[in-house]
Each structure stands twice: as C-alpha cells, then as structure tokens.
Amino acid sequence: METKNPIKTYLPRIILFCVLAVGLYLGYTKYQYAQAHEDTDNAQVETYFVPVLPRMAGYVKAVNVKDYDVVKKGELILEIDSDEAKLALDEMEADLLQAQTDVENAKANISNLSMTIKSNEANLKANYLRKEKARKDADRDAALVSENAITRKQGDDSKSAYEVLSAQYDAGLADISATKSRMPILQAALHKSEATLAIKRVKIEQQKLKLTYSKVHAPSSGRIGKKSVEAGQFIQAGQPLMTIVQDSTYWVVANFKETQVSRLKIGGEAELKLDAYPNRILKGRIISISESTGAKTSLLPPDNASGNFVKVTQRVPVKIEILDLAQNKDILRAGLSLEVSVDVK
Template sequence: MATTMATEEETTTEEKSAVKTYLPRIIIALILLVGGYFGYKAYVHSKEYETTDNAQIEGNSAPVLARVAGYVQAVNVEDYANVKQGQSLVTIDPQEYDVALAQADADYQQSLADLATARADLQNALANARNVAQNARVAQSNAQVQASRRDKAQQDLNRDQNLYKEQSLTRKQLEDSQNNVEVQSRQYTANVEQISLAKTSEGVAQAGIAKAQANIQKIQAVLKVKQAAIDNAKLKVGYAHLAAPISGKIGRKNVVVGQYVQPGQTLFTIVADSTFWVVANFKETQLEKMKLGQAVDIKLDAYPDLDVKGRISSLSEATGARFALLPPDNASGNFVKITQRVPVKIEILNPEKYKNELRAGLSVDAEVRVAN
C-alpha cells in the first residue's frame, strides 16, 4: 500500500514537472502563432491599402465682404446659423448713399433740361440757316435781273452814242443814257455785295448749326457720365444691404451693430452645404499603385464609429512643398532628402448622409484600396 502511494506521488510530481516544462513553450508558441497571424494580416493589408492620417475635410466657403463704408445698422444672423442664398445678412446705414443717388439723379435731370435747350437752339439755327439761304437766293436773283438791266442800259448807251454822232440825239438824251448806265452798274454792284454778304451769313448760319450740334453731342456725353453716376450710386445703395452669396452655414461672424466697416472688410464666412471632400497628403512612396476612382475608407477622429466611403477624384500635379510660401531650394547648401507628400483629393460618397457630422477642417484617416 505504501509502495502504491509512493508511485502515485512520483507520477504526480512528474506530471507537474512536465506541465512546468512545456506550458511556457506552448504559450510562446501560441503567441508566435497569433503574432504571425496578425503580422501576416498586417503585411497583406499593407500590400492592399495605403493609409495616412495626414488628411482633413475641406469645403467650399465664401467670404461676405463689405463693399461700401459705413456704420452697421442691423445684423440679421447669429453665429453658425443656417442661411439661404440671397438671405439678408447685414444692413449698413444707407442714408449717405441715398443722398448721393438723389444728387446724381438731380444732376441728370439738369443735363436733360440742358439737352432740351440745346435741341431748341439747333432748331433755331436751322431756321436761321433756311432764312439766310432764302435771302441768298433772292440776292442772286436780284443780281441776275440787275445784270440784265445794266446790259440793257449799256446797249441803249451804245445806240444813243451812234445817234448822237449822227446828230439824231440831243446832248441831254446822251447824258441821260450815260447816267442810266452808271445807276444800273452801281445797283448791280450793290446786288453783288448783297450776294457776298448772304454767303457770309450762310457760313455763319452753318457754323451756328455745327455749334448747336456739337453742344448736343457734348451734353449727350455728359448725360452718359451722369447716368453712370446714377448707376454707381444705385449700386452703392444696394451694397449697403448685404445678402448671402451661397446657401450654407455661418462659419465666422466678425461684425456687430454700430461697427464702422470699410470696403473689403470680411464680415462673415459662409461654409457651403454638401460640398465637402477630403484632401489626404500621401507620401510619394505610396503613390505607385494609386489611381483615380479607387475606393477610400474614411474615419473621422471626431466620429470614430462613423463609416464614410469615398473615392479618389484627383491627384495633385505637385507636392505640397511646392505651394509653400517659401518653396525649398535644393540647389545650394547641404542637401537633406525628405520624403515629400502629395495632396490627393477624395470625393465623399453620399455627403448628404453625413451632413450633420461633416465639418470643414476635421482630421480624418484615409485608407485607399490599391489592390486590383
């Protein structure tokens, strides 16, 4: 009996010794197997996917700028409010611009009155030119008649001189014929002078017409300038009322009632609705198998449980360093090779589905499936 118990104790001791000997080996083997399994999966995954955490959500945004100077009269939206395109955002005190518009309109009306006067002056100049032309025609006709009379008087004088030589005419009759020639000649000369005066008057009348026409053209040019002044004044009145250029959400509000604003000053920034995408900066060594249209898994740091799908829509033609304010210059000094990153634009599929979660600037992890 004692021998049997001793044998059992020896067997138990040997079993415990075997367990102590092989258990660590088994555990190590299991760890190696598990590690090898996950290592193999990681290796396979690395061959099928390219991953980066250097990525952010981007979105279209539109600044709302003041286009005229003035004091802010009303602000109609709050921070981060949803707005629709055309919705009123800010009103700048328009009184100054209303007055300028009224003044511009008054100047325009004055020029219209000047134009009416100039057109009346042109009609008067045209009427005067017609009268002068009529007088010139009358003077020309009178001169022609008088030339005939002068010629007739000269013919009579020639005849009377012959008769006087034949003593068929008295001295008194001859002198009367001579006097008649002188009278008719003087009258003809006067008629010729009237023609010259009429032609001079015609020139003056035509100059008056040209002056009146030039004055009309000048006033019409002034009217265009003053119409432009009215249009500009209307624009400024309109610019005093700022509306949302796009639909979206107010991202930043930099204006309060009573504030004096200057042209070009940013009052709001509006982030557009449903226009989000991801820009992921991959290392240049990750681009070998990357192509347009490849599927992308997107994980948001803010919403780790959210499963967002996307696809590559474009790859930048230059590295991010090329767009830096001071691009690197490797032509001088000691060269240190640095792995460059290339921006890749990723389209978010069904962005409306995530409209409450997507925010411009959020950090994400992007995983591109590059395996065929």
C-alpha cells in the same frame, strides 16, 4: 516523492504559445492589410469658401445675418447707407436736364441759321433780277445816248443804278457765304452737346448701378463663417466682410508620402474615418492626384540649392470624392481631420 501537477507544468507554455500565436496572427493580418492598403492620417475635409465682398464703400446700415447662419443664394445679408449716392443721382439728373436744354438750343441755332440762309438767298435772287433789269436798261440807254435820243444824264443815271445793284448783289453773295460758314461751327456745337448729354446719361446709369450695390446679397448658398462687420462700420469696396461655407458639397484632401504615391490610382476606393466620429466609416474614391508636392505650392517653397540640404519625405495631395456624402452630410465640417485607407489591390 511529490508528484508534479501537469497543469502547472504546461500551463505557462500553453499561455506563451497562445500569446505567440495571437501575435503572429495579428502581425500577419497587419502585414496583409499593409500590402493591400496605403494609409495616412494627414487628411482633412474640404469644401468651397465664398467670400462676401461689397462693391461700394460706405457706412453699414444693417447686417441681417449672424455667425454660422444658413443662407440661400441671393438672400439679402447686408445693407450699405446710400443717401449720399441718391443725392448724387438727383444732381446728375438735374445736369442731364441742363444738357438736354443745351442740345435743344444748339438745334434751334442751326434751324435759325438755315432760315436766315434761305431768306438771304431769296433776297439775293430778287437782287439778281433787279441787277439784270438795270443792266439791260443801262445798255439800252447807252444806245439811245449815242443816237441822241435821250440826254447823257439819263444814260449816266441808268449806268449808276446798274452799278449800285451789282454792288448790292455782290454784297449779298458775301453775306450768304459768311452765314453758311457759321453752319459747321453750330453743327460742331450740337455734336458736342449731344456727346455731353450721352456722357451724362451713362453716368446716371452707372450711379443707378452703384445704388444697387448698396444691398449685398449672398453669392452662394451655405453657412456663414465668422463675420467681421457690424452696423455703423465704414467699409471699403472689395473688403472681405464674411465667408460663406458651402455645405452642399465636401471632399477630402489626403497628403500621402511620396513613397506611397506609386501604388495610388485614379478611381481607387478608400475608407474614411473622421477623428470626430471614429465609429462611422465613410466610403470614398480617388478622383485626382496633384502634379506637385504640398511644399512646392506653399507660401515659402524650400530651396535645396541653398547649401544645407536635409532630405525630408514629401507629401503629395490626393483628392478623394465622398461617395456616401448625402448620408453623412450632417457630420461633415470643413477642416475636420480624418484617417484615410486606400485599397491598392
């Protein structure tokens, strides 16, 4: 009778047992890990994007950067042709000289009128003295006529001379009043000229400031994104020309399911694994959790009152700080996808 080989008899059982043991071990390990961690692969690396916007319209004279160049804050990256603006400034400065001349003329008119008033007042004072003398002479001659000391003709001549001087004095008073009435008009003209001068000075300063806008400087340090401007192109004020990607700071925004959020806490530690570099594990820490789901802040948020409702698990954005940023900055790029595992023990 043939004897059975015990190895052949028990080997399949042993193999099956080992497979089941390994499976149970791996399953238990995964279960334990799932109990202590919350994972998601819906995450991206984020950073700040600074748009480059011109503050004046015109033709582009020169572009000093290329796509993906590294720039420093304040570096000249673009120049706009400013010849027309410079000619406009020259014209404004010529208008300013004309306005200054108008102010000087207005001041000269006021000064001339003041001297005329002083001269008329001096003449009026002399006429007043002559009138008073003539009045006294007329009164004395009238008394002499009554005593027949002088002829009536002499008395009439004295009276007539007094009346003429009185009329001249009254005319002088009227002339002075008329001359003084012109003073407010001339002062108003002076104020108007000074206001016009001030406006032209402000416009010149505005034009000088506008000329500084012909040179566009980098608003932030970083790396140029794709630019959409070339030399010779006409651009408008406020038109996006390019974007600077700040490469000094990065963070991660992970979108966890709403069923996972209850286990996440501020300060929770996280492991970050980039899809582009799966062999490098980064360390992170939760610094904030959004107060709304991603769908609510989208361009077209869902309206569950429309009648046809299908329940969809929502995602909540969680911001994660990269703790070892300095050591891994060389591999970080905005928009890279990654897997996030948060320790919730």
